[in-house]
Amino acid sequence: MAFYLAIEGADGAGKGTASAALVQHLVAGGRRAALVSFPRYADTVGGFAIGEFLAGRMGRAVTPQAAAVLYALDRFESRDRLQALAAENDVLVFDRYLASNMAYQGAQVESDTAPELMNWIAELETGSFGLRLPDRSVFLDTPAAVSRRFIAQKHQRSYTDRTFDEYEADDGLQDRVRANYRRLASAEPSRWQVVATTINDQPRAPADIAGEIAAALPR
Numbered sequence: 035m036a037f038y039l040a041i042e043g044a045d046g047a048g049k050g051t052a053s054a055a056l057v058q059h060l061v062a063g064g065r066r067a068a069l070v071s072f073p074r075y076a077d078t079v080g081g082f083a084i085g086e087f088l089a090g091r092m093g094r095a096v097t098p099q100a101a102a103v104l105y106a107l108d109r110f111e112s113r114d115r116l117q118a119l120a121a122e123n124d125v126l127v128f129d130r131y132l133a134s135n136m137a138y139q140g141a142q143v144e145s146d147t148a149p150e151l152m153n154w155i156a157e158l159e160t161g162s163f164g165l166r167l168p169d170r171s172v173f174l175d176t177p178a179a180v181s182r183r184f185i186a187q188k189h190q191r192s193y194t195d196r197t198f199d200e201y202e203a204d205d206g207l208q209d210r211v212r213a214n215y216r217r218l219a220s221a222e223p224s225r226w227q228v229v230a231t232t233i234n235d236q237p238r239a240p241a242d243i244a245g246e247i248a249a250a251l252p253r
C-alpha cells in the first residue's frame with residue numbers, strides 16, 4: 035500500500051515547491067512517487083465549486099461546514115484517481131490533504147468552538163466520505179512575512195486573477211491557521227513532522243527541505 039504523505043501549511047508556505055522537490059528527491063532515490071494537489075479545481079465538481087467561492091463569485095457567504103463538505107467532496111470524487119496512483123507508487127505526496135480542511139475551517143469560528151468543528155471535519159472526511167487518513171502530515175512552518183512574499187510570486191491561478199484570494203488576503207485567518215496546524219501536530223506527534231522552511235527568515239533551498247522530509251520516512 036502506498037504511503038500517504040501530506041504537505042500542509044498556510045497559504046504561501048512553499049507547499050507546492052517543497053512537494054515537487056520531494057517527489058524529485060524520492061524518484062532520484064529509486065522510489066516510485068507521485069504528486070497530487072488539492073483542491074483539484076479543474077477535475078471535480080467539488081473542486082470547481084471551491085474555485086468559485088475562493089474567487090468571491092458565490093453570491094452568499096459559505097459557512098465553514100458547507101466549505102468543508104465541498105473540500106471533502108473534491109477528495110471523494112478523486113478516489114479512483116488516488117487508488118490508481120496508489121497501485122503504481124510507493125509514496126503519494128499530497129500538496130494539501132485532510133488537515134487543510136480542519137485547520138482552515140477551524141480558523142473561521144470562535145477559538146472555543148474550533149476543536150469541535152475540526153473533530154467534526156475529521157469524522158466527515160474519514161467516516162461519511164470514507165477517505166483514508168494520511169500516514170504522515172508535514173507542517174511547513176513558514177513565517178507570515180515570508181509567506182506573503184511567496185504568495186506575491188505565485189503563478190497565475192486557474193480560478194482568479196487576484197494576487198491574493200479570499201483566504202490569502204486575511205492575515206488574522208492565516209495566523210489562526212498556523213496555530214491550528216501547531217495544535218494538530220502537537221496532539222499527534224507520531225503522525226506529524228514540523229519542518230522549518232527558513233533559517234533566520236531566509237528560505238531554505240527546496241531540495242534541503244525535501245531531504246529533511248524524506249529522511250524521516252520509513253524505509
Ligand SMILES: Nc1ncnc2c1ncn2[C@@H]1O[C@H](COP(=O)(O)OP(=O)(O)O)[C@@H](O)[C@H]1O
Pocket residue numbers: 043044045046047048049050051052183184185187188189231237238239240
Ligand atoms: N524554499 C523556497 N525558496 C525560495 N522560493 C520559494 C521557496 N518556496 C516557495 N518559493 C517561492 O514562493 C512561491 C510560492 O510557493 P508555493 O510552493 O507555490 O507555495 P504554496 O504551495 O504553499 O502556496 C513559489 O513560486 C516560489 O517563487
Ligand SMILES: Cc1cn([C@H]2C[C@H](O)[C@@H](COP(=O)(O)OP(=O)(O)O)O2)c(=O)[nH]c1=O
Pocket residue numbers: 045072073088105106129130131132134135136138139191199201202
Ligand atoms: C485542500 C483544502 C484547501 N483549503 C483551502 C486552503 C487555501 O486557502 C485554499 C486554496 O488551496 P491552495 O492549496 O492554496 O490552492 P492555490 O494555491 O492554487 O490557491 O483552500 C481548505 O480550506 N480545505 C481543504 O481541504
